[in-house]
Amino acid sequence: MKLYHSPMAPNPDRVIYFLRAKGKLEAVELEEVSIMKQEHKQPGYREVSPYAQVPALILDDGTNITESRAICTYFEGIFPEPNLMGRDPKEKALIEMWDRRVELMFFIQFAGWFRNAHPAMAPLEVPQSPEAAAKSEKAARKMVERLNEHLANSEFVAADRFTIADITLYITCGFCRVMKWAPHKELSNLGRWHDEMTARGFAG
Ligand SMILES: N[C@@H](CCC(=O)N[C@@H](CS)C(=O)NCC(=O)O)C(=O)O
Numbered sequence: 001m002k003l004y005h006s007p008m009a010p011n012p013d014r015v016i017y018f019l020r021a022k023g024k025l026e027a028v029e030l031e032e033v034s035i036m037k038q039e040h041k042q043p044g045y046r047e048v049s050p051y052a053q054v055p056a057l058i059l060d061d062g063t064n065i066t067e068s069r070a071i072c073t074y075f076e077g078i079f080p081e082p083n084l085m086g087r088d089p090k091e092k093a094l095i096e097m098w099d100r101r102v103e104l105m106f107f108i109q110f111a112g113w114f115r116n117a118h119p120a121m122a123p124l125e126v127p128q129s130p131e132a133a134a135k136s137e138k139a140a141r142k143m144v145e146r147l148n149e150h151l152a153n154s155e156f157v158a159a160d161r162f163t164i165a166d167i168t169l170y171i172t173c174g175f176c177r178v179m180k181w182a183p184h185k186e187l188s189n190l191g192r193w194h195d196e197m198t199a200r201g202f203a204g
Contacts, residue, residue, distance in 0.1 A: 003028040003071075004048060004056040006035045010107070010175040011068040012055040013203075017167045018072045021202040022079045028057070038123070069099070072164055084164045091159055098158035098165040105143040107172040112136030114178055144183045144190065151189035155196075162200065170197045 005012030019025045033039045033054050040052045049056040049066045057065045057074065065071050076085045086092030115125040116133035147169065151157070157165035173184045173194055184194035197203075 001028045001060060002031055002058045004031050004033050004045070004054055004058075006033050006040070006054045009035060009054055010111075010171045011053070013171045013174070014068045014167060015055045015057075015071050015075075016204075017171060017202045018084065018164060019075060020204060021084060021162070021167065021200075022075060022082065024075065024079045027079070035124075036120075069103070069164075076164075082162075084162070084167075086159070086163070095158040095163045095165055099163075099168050101143075102147070102157065102165055102168045102172060106140055106147065107168065107175070109136045109140040109143065110172060110176060110179075113140055114175075118178060144187065148183075148187035148190045151193045156193075166193075166197055167202070170194070170203065174203070 003012075003015065005016060016025065019028065033045060035054065039045060040049070040054055046052055048058060048064060051066065053066065055066070055068055055071060057071045059065070065074055073085065076083075086095045113133050113136040115121045116128045116130070116136065122128055147157070154160075156162055157169050173182070173190070176183055184190045
């Protein structure tokens with residue numbers, strides 16, 4: 001299996017941290033694609049990922065899987081332990097609920113802020129929009145406050161153990177550095193949770 005990724009890019013990191021949490025990073029051949037050099041937009045890579053995005057997983061039979069959560073679902077199936085996506089219908093639903101909340105209401109909103117505001121994103125986000133940046137920043141800040149409140153009474157993001165939802169929140173907190181923002185240093189419950197996640201070592 002080959003995993004196309006870009007160093008420091010959050011969606012590929014989500015998959016790499018997931019694999020590392022499974023103790024299975026060595027199961028894939030890693031190939032780097034530079035987003036900043038726009039290698040992901042070259043015709044050769046578009047054959048791997050038609051939407052020109054990383055990560056992309058190519059299975060040994062040639063199948064392409066190009067959504068980070070779908071790639072994690074595949075790895076959860078072939079490497080079931082430790083379980084990171086739920087063991088029974090209720091747990092699966094609750095973990096997916098939190099993972100999607102983090103992805104849609106924090107990660108995607110933060111990405112909208114970054115892509116519409118940061119000068120380095122100008123070639124990728126055409127045209128950049130200050131209004132969209134402001135709206136997304138507001139939504140990201142609101143969600144991170146909600147997550148901080150949630151973590152006042154929960155050790156982990158979902159269920160009562162470490163799951164993919166913790167990985168998704170952790171990569172998003174790390175991604176915030178690109179706007180010189182560290183929400184886990186501003187909000188105490190998020191900070192407690194973040195220290196515990198760092199101590200687990202899945203981020204390498
Ligand atoms: N929904 C996709 C999103 C993938 C994505 O947006 N990846 C970013 C890197 S973190 C990318 O390839 N960006 C290239 C671009 O926007 O041109 C997933 O979860 O895999």
